[in-house]
Amino acid sequence: MKTRITELFGIEHPIVQGGMQWVGRAELVSAVANGGGLGFITALTQPSPEDLTKEIARTREMTDKPFGVNLTILPTLKPVPYQEYAQAIADSGVKIVETAGRSPEPFMPTFKTAGIKVIHKCTSVRHSVKAEAVGCDAVSIDGFECAGHPGEDNIPGLILLPATADKMTIPFVASGGFGDARGLVAALALGADGINMGSRFMATLEAPIHDNVKEAMVAADERNTELIYRPLRNTARVFKNQVASKVLEIEREKGDDIKIEDLAQYVSGQRGKIVFEDGNIDQGIWSAGMVVGLINDIPSCADLISRIVREAERIIAHRLAGLVNPTGQAV
Numbered sequence: 001m002k003t004r005i006t007e008l009f010g011i012e013h014p015i016v017q018g019g020m021q022w023v024g025r026a027e028l029v030s031a032v033a034n035g036g037g038l039g040f041i042t043a044l045t046q047p048s049p050e051d052l053t054k055e056i057a058r059t060r061e062m063t064d065k066p067f068g069v070n071l072t073i074l075p076t077l078k079p080v081p082y083q084e085y086a087q088a089i090a091d092s093g094v095k096i097v098e099t100a101g102r103s104p105e106p107f108m109p110t111f112k113t114a115g116i117k118v119i120h121k122c123t124s125v126r127h128s129v130k131a132e133a134v135g136c137d138a139v140s141i142d143g144f145e146c147a148g149h150p151g152e153d154n155i156p157g158l159i160l161l162p163a164t165a166d167k168m169t170i171p172f173v174a175s176g177g178f179g180d181a182r183g184l185v186a187a188l189a190l191g192a193d194g195i196n197m198g199s200r201f202m203a204t205l206e207a208p209i210h211d212n213v214k215e216a217m218v219a220a221d222e223r224n225t226e227l228i229y230r231p232l233r234n235t236a237r238v239f240k241n242q243v244a245s246k247v248l249e250i251e252r253e254k255g256d257d258i259k260i261e262d263l264a265q266y267v268s269g270q271r272g273k274i275v276f277e278d279g280n281i282d283q284g285i286w287s288a289g290m291v292v293g294l295i296n297d298i299p300s301c302a303d304l305i306s307r308i309v310r311e312a313e314r315i316i317a318h319r320l321a322g323l324v325n326p327t328g329q330a331v
């Protein structure tokens with residue numbers, strides 16, 4: 001399956017593993033790359049730009065296929081040296097970057113001077129158009145179904161993807177809610193050139209997180225996520241658990257007066273370690289998308305990617321082709 005995304009990034013299959021805090025490390029990224037997809041190391045999972053340089057080197061030892069680095073540029077309580085992370089990526093020789101969180105414009109000179117292709121992840125048509133205008137090579141567009149930050153517009157992929165397609169010249173991947181071949185075919189039909197998956201790649205053999213998290217995702221259905229931080233206008237879709245319920249309770253109690261400090265003890269970054277390393281899935285907030293309702297197993301990344309592509313080809317060549325070809329023969 002060749003698309004503008006496979007051509008642009010020199011990958012075999014139009015399947016991307018987006019940046020994931022705590023999860024996007026060498027083990028997962030190299031497994032996705034070796035399976036023919038495009039994986040992204042999550043820069044800020046590494047405590048310093050020097051550690052990121054080491055993680056890139058570690059990934060290179062595990063694959064000789066293309067991979068990238070995600071740089072998520074969000075306002076934080078503790079300042080993050082974003083420019084130093086960007087420079088570390090440029091100096092490492094990595095040629096693909098996924099940006100997210102806010103416009104990558106201030107970092108484009110660093111990336112473009114180093115010959116890096118930039119795919120910007122965003123959640124609206126207007127931000128996709130802006131990304132194209134500031135020189136991004138591609139966009140990854142997250143619908144309301146997605147894990148993490150879906151933005152504040154609440155527009156699901158079924159509307160967001162064709163609306164984006166109508167306004168863009170550069171290629172884009174569909175993100176949020178994708179986990180199987182049916183999603184890939186639908187994304188292509190809606191105008192995308194591939195899919196980006198987060199949650200689905202967490203429930204794989206190589207994802208470097210505790211098995212309890214993976215098993216909870218397999219057991220969950222599509223109603224097992226919550227939207228927190230809505231009153232702060234920083235909405236996040238997370239797995240439904242005790243801490244998420246507590247956060248929602250506080251949000252209800254405080255109403256419009258809520259501040260991030262009111263929630264700090266429940267949402268601290270350290271709780272990521274408790275969930276992803278220690279496996280206490282109820283003791284911290286962790287991102288997950290509605291697609292958990294479609295996750296029923298824990299395959300290797302290579303098996304997952306090849307299954308999605310193989311089944312997508314079958315859907316296109318048989319089921320869909322059969323609809324327009326009354327003999328039922330694939331065309």
Ligand SMILES: Cc1cc2nc3c(=O)[nH]c(=O)nc-3n(C[C@H](O)[C@H](O)[C@H](O)COP(=O)(O)O)c2cc1C
Pocket residue numbers: 017018019020021022023042070072099100101121142145146147148149175176177178196197198199200202286287288289290291
């Ligand atoms: C555990 C987890 C952590 C994530 N962390 C980040 C992040 O740091 N930066 C980012 O751009 N996206 C992050 N995402 C979003 C994913 O890259 C992707 O856009 C999203 O998962 C797509 O929705 P899906 O889960 O339905 O596939 C995260 C997602 C998950 C599940």
